[in-house]
Amino acid sequence: MKKIAIIDGNSLINRAYYAMRNPMITRDGIFTQGIFGFLNMMDKIKRDYEPEYMAVAFDMKAPTFRHKEYDQYKAGRKKMPPELAMQIPLLKDILAAMNVKQLELEGFEADDIIGTIARKAEEDGLEPYIITGDKDELQLASDKTRVIITKKGVSEFEIYDRRAMIEKYGFTPQQFIDYKGLMGDQSDNIPGVPGVGDKTATKLILEFGSVENLLANTEDITPKGLKKKIEDNAQLAVMSKRLATINTNVPVGIDFDEFILGEPDYDALVAIYTKLEFNKFLKKLNIGREGGQSSGAVEGHTISVDTSSYERILVNSGEKMNDISLSGETIIKVFGDYNHLGTVAIEGVAMMNGGKYYYFDYPKLDDFVRWLADQDISMTGHGLKRDYFMLMCHDALSCEMSFATSFDTMIAQYVLDSGRSNYSLTAIANEYLHFTVKDETEFQEANGQMDMFDDNSQAYMDYGFDICTAVLNLVEVQQQRIKDEQLDDVFYSVELPLIEVMASMEYEGFKVDRGTLMDFGRELSQKIDEISARVFDMAGETFNLNSPFQLGDILFEKLGLPAGKKTKRGYSTSADILERIKDKHPIVPAVLEYRTLSKLKSTYIDGLIPLINENDGKVHAHFNQTVTTTGRISCTEPNLQNIPVRQEMGRQLRKAFIPDSDNCVLVGADYSQIELRVLAHMSGDEALIDAFNRGEDIHRATAANVLGVPESEITIEERSRAKAVNFGVIYGMSSFGLSSELNITRKDAEEYIDTYFRKHTAVKAFMDGQVESCREKGYVTTIMGRKRYIKEIKASGYMVRQVGERLAMNTPIQGSAADIIKIAMIKVYNAIKSGKLKSSLILQVHDELIINTYEDEREEIEKLLVENMESAYDMKVKLKADLNEGCNWYELK
Known part of the structure; x- marks a missing residue:
């Protein structure tokens, strides 16, 4: 028997839209996750059920016969968000290009059209498969018609025919209408009988069979309170059943020859898939x-x-x-x-x-x-x-x-x-x-x-x-x-x-002292064992420290520490949860230290040793140009940029990275406060430009400017606040973020930020201008003209839009810093090559460049490195590169 797939268009795109955690947005600001999920579902239907025919039914905005009978039908239903509404016409265009039959009819819902197609398909000897996220359509299940209800968005299906309905609910698909008539439907605002819920409705249907039989035999209803409810609301029950009943005789023309799945219009599909950036579906063509x-x-x-x-x-x-x-x-x-x-x-x-x-x-x-x-x-x-x-x-x-x-x-x-x-x-x-x-x-x-x-x-x-x-x-x-x-x-x-x-940095590699690395690994293992013993002693028992479930029981059940929400998998022991309670018991900071050292060992000892090339004793990391959206270079296998340096144990690991030979030394230079210098340049803020060009401590100068006191009177705490604001401004930090970082009240933080922007009006104007420009164009640019499209800036959701605004403020600064370090790398590499020097550029980490330097070339390399870094880009603010050298990477800082 040939199969026909009948799809509830509105229901499925709605399910797909809400199933995706993160929005999918094209560079032109078109939201696409609903369409993307819908198309994935269509592929699954074709793959799993191999239908020869297909149709998609849609609702129309015009009122239906149900609205005319009951003006509160679907009243109060949440309005479709504009991000989803914009996708429906695009989905229809795709279906048209696929030559998939679409049906809609004023005065009727998609459910009615689906029911009509299914009935007619059965009469014509086809096997209907109805795909929907709406359980209302379960009433259409029969010995031939199967209703497929989507679960978990559109990734899983539950399939019902007549027998499956009876097994699940105890009554037939037709009786499902009576069930809805008694219980009502909150999503469609079908009232039902007040006070009758799922269990009571099921009990009444199993006992009386239908709403009509129930109302004809109210004297048999027990208890008396329920009898009175039914009698008092008899007309409501009848109306609710009528509202819940799908009309299978809609006056819509059906010619199943038009429903046959055939070749799509490839030109049209290619155009729209390209517009929607659906490379996955382009490839499938x-x-x-x-x-x-x-x-x-x-x-x-x-x-x-x-x-x-x-x-x-x-x-x-x-x-x-x-x-x-x-x-x-x-x-x-x-x-x-x-x-x-x-x-x-x-x-x-x-x-x-x-x-x-x-x-x-x-x-x-x-x-x-x-x-x-x-x-x-x-x-x-x-x-x-x-x-x-x-x-x-x-x-x-x-x-x-x-x-x-x-x-x-x-x-x-x-x-x-x-x-x-x-x-x-x-x-x-x-x-x-x-x-x-x-x-x-x-x-x-x-x-x-x-x-x-x-x-x-x-x-x-x-x-x-x-x-x-x-x-x-x-x-x-x-x-x-x-x-x-x-x-x-x-x-x-x-x-x-x-x-x-x-390519040259990958080829040159960075030499690793395997012995130093192994010694450090043993030291870490010893410290991890000591911390574990301390944790077990405080817990009063041994347990698997790597098990969040067991750790949660110890912390929140046995020790009674304040916990977050408990789930089926137990208590959350994530880092942010533990950070909030680390002052409640000494076991918590011990657990955090255990995790830090364990990760350090697994990632940079156990994970690094296999990556050492046996022929030259070096690691040849991969440097990637196409990973970050800001333009920064990333590093993998191993990720040398992520070696933790804030903790001393992490920094100690750098001792294992050494020059190529005994007659070489590592020479490095890193940019001093490059992002703040870029901010000063791009905003044109005279106070920042002047402070940088006079070589002042920028954070002390900022504090003095904001507080209106001489720099000599600025305290360490005041400098720290200014430093937090200087860097916070780059990332669009809120008063909440500043208050958390400095452990001050939100009011004080807000006042400090407001004062900062009153004194640095050019910075405020620049940041606001970036956001407005991004809203208008959809992208921001760096000093070299690099563009980053920020899709989130046009989102209707406040939190998503806030992310977009922060990206619009930060990207021009961070991206420009990335441009500058890349230009510096090119200049340094070319200078070494043109000078026919033996030394070689081997690593770029954030704002730092490292050169494996031969002793007899040291002076030339030091001069070459600083000069080329400081002349990489001509700004209103001088670029400053701080020179370091040593016998291992640790000594460069």
Whole structure:
């Protein structure tokens, strides 16, 4: 029997909207989580039930026959939020592009249309599946019709037919209407019989069968009080049943040939998915290319440049390599194992240049790298840092190869939209070109890792061609967008030249003294054991300190400490809960210290040791350009930026990070209060600018300005308050936040902030201006023109909107600081390279740069580092870099 899925459109999008904790908002401010969840649900229905027919029914705003009978029907129902209301027309556009039948009729609800379709489907020999979040439709269940109720948003389903209804409720689907007539429905404001709830309604239906039979036999109702309620409200019960009854004879035209699921309108779907930034669904359209031609699967979708005429040349093991000469812009993709722990094997290189495509299959690496260095080319690719790193690992640097970078489609997309989570070529090619390139991991799983004894070179050659083709076509589109959005400076002057710098830092690595690390690990283990013993002694028993459930019982049951709300999983023992009660009992700070040291050991001892390269004794961390929305660089495997330095034990860990050899030293420099200097520059606040340029203690100067007293009279406490406000202003700190940090009253905190802004009116005007500009444009910019789209700024929810406002204030400052440190990295790296120095830039952490420095180059490096950092960007405020050096990282501070 063929199946038809009948979907309650309003119910399902409503469920999907409220199921998502965080809003999904496009850069243009369109809320999309309801549509996204709805489409996921549709995919699940198609996958689980394989319907041949589908229809979606919607409510209309006009009153229905129920409103005309009872004017309080659905009265008091919460109004649909505008963020959800804006999604319904878009959902209808998507369904139209999918060629999914939509139905709505003035005077009737979606339930009535659904009931009518289900009845007619049964008559025509179809098997109906009704999908809804509304239990009213359970009355439509039958031996043929199944009602699927969504649970947990739209991720889980409960399915009912006639038998399942009787098993769950004890009565038939038809009697469900009588049940609702007696009990009423608060969500629809159907009154029912006052005082009759779920249990009583069920009991009466099981005893009398229907509302009509109940009213005809009221003398049999017990107890007397219930009998009186029923008799007094008989007409109310009849009306309520009538309101709850779904009309299955709606005058709506039904032609099941129009309900057949067929091919969608791909052009329309692509356009709307692109607008809504639904890369997941774009990928599912699977629009691709075979053999250099546009895919026949989706007619009309061709890529912008015809590459079918490209000559394809397979170069086996370096043969004919010396006969090939390249110049100009070249697209490159290096295939190999991006592994920082051992020898990086380059297994193949794909290159596209001048109308020809080359695939170098298992090149003789020494010859290949030397050949590549002789080519007069600039490189284009997707994620070039990975390609550069692998080439560097095969002595590309010793050939004095210059990685002239022309374009990187991954970095371009990051500059265009720093808020997205996926910068894969697969996602971006789908979005821009409507063209599918397999994910590299997915491709390798399907074809196996490259193996010189297993000839899969043709598959890799074809895959490399797909990659180069996608990159070639993306460049033209992205170049124009970057120009149109005035992002040329940040892309060409900052992000592109940074690629080689970051690849070099990964290649150079940071040497680790394994012995020091192991000793520190043993010291940590001893301290952890001592703290554990102390905790058990205070608790009066041993227990699993890593179990929140057992710890909660000890703290809140046995010791009786004030607790948060208890859930099914027990009491919460999260850090914020424990911080609030740490002065209530000495066991709490001990537990917090245990957690700190345990995390330090597991993350930076047990987790770091396996990441030390056996060949050179270094960790080669990954530096990422496309992770943070502010423009800051992030670091993983290991995350050297997150080594805790506020506690002494965390700082001690830095002793294990050492120079490359005995004739080297670590030289570092970090910017002094760069974000405050950026704030002074961008706001134009004369008091801040003057204080910085005269070299004053900025926090003492701020306190003196706010309090109106000489700097010499400022106390340590007053300076601390000014420091908290100076940094708090950058992050949009509220009076509540300041009062918590300084342990003062909220009134005092509010007064201090107000006074600060009265004295620093330019700062206040700048912050307010950023918020207003963001509301108008949807984004804020840094000094280099980097944009960050802040979707939350237009949210109707107060808390979400507040987050957006804080981001609008902070991002220009934090993002500008990120621009400056990146420019400094490029200048320092180029100065070292042009000077042909042996020393190398090995780490960037927040506002600090560290160079592994040879002793005979120390003076030159110290001068070079400070000069290039302080001249990175010309501001109204002088940039200041504080120089440090030492025999390990710990000594740099």
